[in-house]
Amino acid sequence: MSPLQRENLPGESMVLRDVTVLELGEGVGLGYCGRLLAGYGADVIKVERPGAGDGARYVGPFPKGVPHSESSGLFLYLNTNKKSITLDVEKADGQHLLERIVPHIEIILDGLPPGKRASLGLSYEQLKVLKPSLIMTSVAPFGQTGPYKDFQATEIVIWALSGYHHLTGDPDREPLKGWGNQAHYQAGVQAALATVSALFLRDVTGEGQWIDVSVAESLAVHNGSSLQSTLYGGAVAKRRGNKGGDNYPNTILPASDGHVQLHFGAGGLRQVAELMGEPRLADPKWDDHPISHADELDQLMLPWLQRRTKFQAVAEAQAAHIPFVEVLSPAEVMQDEQNQARSYFLASDHPYAGRVTYPGSPVRLPACPWENARAPLLGEHNREVYVDRLGLSPRELAILSAEGIV
Numbered sequence: 001m002s003p004l005q006r007e008n009l010p011g012e013s014m015v016l017r018d019v020t021v022l023e024l025g026e027g028v029g030l031g032y033c034g035r036l037l038a039g040y041g042a043d044v045i046k047v048e049r050p051g052a053g054d055g056a057r058y059v060g061p062f063p064k065g066v067p068h069s070e071s072s073g074l075f076l077y078l079n080t081n082k083k084s085i086t087l088d089v090e091k092a093d094g095q096h097l098l099e100r101i102v103p104h105i106e107i108i109l110d111g112l113p114p115g116k117r118a119s120l121g122l123s124y125e126q127l128k129v130l131k132p133s134l135i136m137t138s139v140a141p142f143g144q145t146g147p148y149k150d151f152q153a154t155e156i157v158i159w160a161l162s163g164y165h166h167l168t169g170d171p172d173r174e175p176l177k178g179w180g181n182q183a184h185y186q187a188g189v190q191a192a193l194a195t196v197s198a199l200f201l202r203d204v205t206g207e208g209q210w211i212d213v214s215v216a217e218s219l220a221v222h223n224g225s226s227l228q229s230t231l232y233g234g235a236v237a238k239r240r241g242n243k244g245g246d247n248y249p250n251t252i253l254p255a256s257d258g259h260v261q262l263h264f265g266a267g268g269l270r271q272v273a274e275l276m277g278e279p280r281l282a283d284p285k286w287d288d289h290p291i292s293h294a295d296e297l298d299q300l301m302l303p304w305l306q307r308r309t310k311f312q313a314v315a316e317a318q319a320a321h322i323p324f325v326e327v328l329s330p331a332e333v334m335q336d337e338q339n340q341a342r343s344y345f346l347a348s349d350h351p352y353a354g355r356v357t358y359p360g361s362p363v364r365l366p367a368c369p370w371e372n373a374r375a376p377l378l379g380e381h382n383r384e385v386y387v388d389r390l391g392l393s394p395r396e397l398a399i400l401s402a403e404g405i406v
Contacts, residue, residue, distance in 0.1 A: 019107065021037055022102075029184035029187035029215055032185050038080065040368055045084075048085070050379070084378055084379055090120065095121060107135045109137050110139070132206075137191050137194060145212070161216055164178070189218075243291065243294055250262070256307065260326055262323075269290070272301070356374070
């Protein structure tokens, strides 16, 4: 066993239990990749800046609205099941210490900008000399090649350059961005998939790989139908707001206390006319390209919807075998009976944040349950990694800490 690997406990069956990962860098995509690997048993050691820690520690929400570096909702979510060490890789002594770590790990998750990585002597070519079977997964806004490779980009920039801005929002308004960091989470999924695939290949060939993940491409890959419309027919897809497509009605309309998503197509209008007691909905004139009559149809359906709560409207429609579904708020998602039945949301206790609930894994592996340990405190595992595993003396660790190396 490598000195940096943890000892397996009896009965453990985690699929990545024998895999040690060093997470070097920041960003939602990189962090989510590490979270996925850690959830299935990988020993993910997150490298943070001495003193300050990862930038996500300063991003809310925070319990009771009080900012604290140990209670960021984003950091706590992205870093469940991980360990935290501090190391300044911009200093020569920090780089030397990293070089001592690399031979004892299988994977580096890399979020350093391409130019910065090379200037620090941490390129894949340099690191694989220390461990030829090393796998390094690099996540960057635009990947490791091309004219944009050194560009920094927030989520909204990724949406703009992936084509998703163009498709999102109302047709007569400016483009919109979807909520949160969807592009970065997609990149994290792609990075985790590629990393596990590289592990299987390494077991066959004994060779490592450098995996190049582009956040922009991870979002653009889901843009297939609009790109195909352009490639095959020369058509440019347009924003449609809450109108889902030519198969109208496929839309979102307000009930008395929220919104309902309707998706039944023109062929279902006669059923809806009977449900709502609105015979005008059954007029055959709607059968020909109903999307062109969307505003008129909406106005005919609104009175029935607005006399009911969203849950009442959905219950009545589904009883008539008409596909309506309520638009849930985040709080309602957590209470939804489907998610409750699958125990999707998991809770753990944190010394600063208290009892915290997170989404678990959408994948169930019966022989490999998802782990749910809390996120680490800053540098919480310095002694375990540097002294107990790597073999530094407590005095050496204290000196490195005093010098700001760890």
